[in-house]
Amino acid sequence: MSEKTKGQELCEELSYKRRNYFEVASEEEKQAIFDYAEGYKAFLDAAKTEREATQRSVELARGAGFTEYHFGDPLKAGDKKYFVNRGKSVVVFRVGSLPLEEDGLRIIASHIDAPRVDIKQNPLYEDSGMAFLKTHYYGGIKKYQWTAIPLALHGVVILKDGTKVEIRVGEEAGDPVFYINDLLPHLGGEQMSGSASKLIEGEQLNVLVGGLPYADGEVKDRIKLTVLSVLKEKYGMCEEDFLSAELSAVPAFPARDVGFDRALIGAYGHDDRVCAYPALTAVLWNETPHTVLAMLVDKEEIGSEGNTGIQSKVYEDLMEEISIALGANFRKVRAASKCLSSDVTAAFDPNFAGVYEKMNAAILSCGTAMCKFTGARGKSGSNDANAEFIGEVRKMFAEEGVVWQTAELGKVDIGGGGTVAKFVANLNIDTVDLGVPVISMHAPWEVISKADLYSNYKAFLAFMK
Numbered sequence: 001m002s003e004k005t006k007g008q009e010l011c012e013e014l015s016y017k018r019r020n021y022f023e024v025a026s027e028e029e030k031q032a033i034f035d036y037a038e039g040y041k042a043f044l045d046a047a048k049t050e051r052e053a054t055q056r057s058v059e060l061a062r063g064a065g066f067t068e069y070h071f072g073d074p075l076k077a078g079d080k081k082y083f084v085n086r087g088k089s090v091v092v093f094r095v096g097s098l099p100l101e102e103d104g105l106r107i108i109a110s111h112i113d114a115p116r117v118d119i120k121q122n123p124l125y126e127d128s129g130m131a132f133l134k135t136h137y138y139g140g141i142k143k144y145q146w147t148a149i150p151l152a153l154h155g156v157v158i159l160k161d162g163t164k165v166e167i168r169v170g171e172e173a174g175d176p177v178f179y180i181n182d183l184l185p186h187l188g189g190e191q192m193s194g195s196a197s198k199l200i201e202g203e204q205l206n207v208l209v210g211g212l213p214y215a216d217g218e219v220k221d222r223i224k225l226t227v228l229s230v231l232k233e234k235y236g237m238c239e240e241d242f243l244s245a246e247l248s249a250v251p252a253f254p255a256r257d258v259g260f261d262r263a264l265i266g267a268y269g270h271d272d273r274v275c276a277y278p279a280l281t282a283v284l285w286n287e288t289p290h291t292v293l294a295m296l297v298d299k300e301e302i303g304s305e306g307n308t309g310i311q312s313k314v315y316e317d318l319m320e321e322i323s324i325a326l327g328a329n330f331r332k333v334r335a336a337s338k339c340l341s342s343d344v345t346a347a348f349d350p351n352f353a354g355v356y357e358k359m360n361a362a363i364l365s366c367g368t369a370m371c372k373f374t375g376a377r378g379k380s381g382s383n384d385a386n387a388e389f390i391g392e393v394r395k396m397f398a399e400e401g402v403v404w405q406t407a408e409l410g411k412v413d414i415g416g417g418g419t420v421a422k423f424v425a426n427l428n429i430d431t432v433d434l435g436v437p438v439i440s441m442h443a444p445w446e447v448i449s450k451a452d453l454y455s456n457y458k459a460f461l462a463f464m465k
Contacts, residue, residue, distance in 0.1 A: 044268070080095075110273075117180070151170060278457035368456040374417055
């Protein structure tokens with residue numbers, strides 16, 4: 001082999017080039033990538049709503065020796081705790097040995113809600129031989145993607161006597177599934193002539209739930225009555241109980257490997273459980289001298305609002321309680337703290353290349369992607385992390401051999417999006433976005449690379465070290 005020229009050597013020394021993680025990983029590390037993905041797929045199948053993600057996270061935390069924390073509990077170095085907020089978000093944390101006022105908190109913030117179709121409060125009706133549930137979609141979806149696919153029904157119902165009943169139907173073999181009707185192409189000429197956003201209107205996303213008339217010719221709406229009788233038998237509920245229910249229609253597909261080589265995973269809810277699961281497992285499975293928190297929050301898809309979204313005062317209160325319990329000044333702790341806001345980004349898709357600026361788009365399997373800023377157009381609504389903090393994180397990753405890349409969410413005048421980053425940064429905490437690239441984000445079935453999933457996990461370990 002001929003010797004490299006001076007120019008080739010200089011190019012290698014000075015140029016930046018992304019690396020495909022699969023190409024640079026050892027055989028041992030490749031096996032770790034694939035093994036880690038199996039646990040993640042199981043988590044996805046168990047956690048299709050924020051309530052289920054919270055429940056599964058608590059189960060994993062207890063299995064790792066974590067115990068529940070309540071405001072006012074004493075804390076000491078070495079403690080392993082979890083805190084549940086209203087059953088819809090969870091924070092797992094380890095108390096480190098380093099001085100909190102000097103070292104601060106190391107926070108990994110992800111969200112566990114996902115786009116879906118929620119059932120309305122007065123939803124059940126019968127029309128033309130079918131019974132339906134009216135819905136109100138949650139988060140940014142392409143409505144037409146939710147028609148003509150099998151759906152499962154997940155959620156809780158609070159009965160009139162206060163009893164809480166959990167519903168999860170459509171996931172197990174032998175379960176019925178549910179369905180949103182679409183128009184056959186033979187009659188869809190006018191429908192197809194409109195814009196994609198108008199193919200299906202929000203009020204057409206009605207979930208098909210029944211078709212069998214009740215065996216009594218003297219009653220009205222017999223198909224609706226059959227549905228109500230099944231709900232009464234299985235869950236003890238009547239129609240009025242929908243008023244105090246939180247039910248969602250989600251895709252009934254399980255997580256599956258994609259491709260002959262099984263390098264990819266297709267599933268519902270990668271956004272953002274593909275970041276939440278690595279955040280959770282990094283804290284559960286690994287010791288660290290820092291005080292670290294994995295904050296798995298709700299409501300990001302609708303602006304992080306409400307008392308379970310990251311804007312809720314409860315998360316700041318929790319950080320303050322931890323500081324007080326450890327004898328630290330919370331203002332000093334906040335100023336010393338650091339956060340990785342771990343949310344997904346768009347993976348470059350060559351089938352739709354025109355909406356990306358490829359030099360600054362995330363490439364599948366090239367590692368977790370850092371987004372200095374999100375927002376839209378002129379960085380509106382963005383945290384826009386400072387260079388000093390990015391340099392600090394970059395150094396952590398280099399020292400631990402993390403394969404990563406930088407990314408933007410689409411072309412400047414086309415793309416953009418929001419994360420929880422700006423809300424954490426508002427607390428005077430250095431924050432940057434870091435997450436897994438996703439193909440077909442917000443679709444009922446999204447695709448990610450196993451390499452990027454594991455890279456995200458390794459990035460969190462470097463951040464905690």
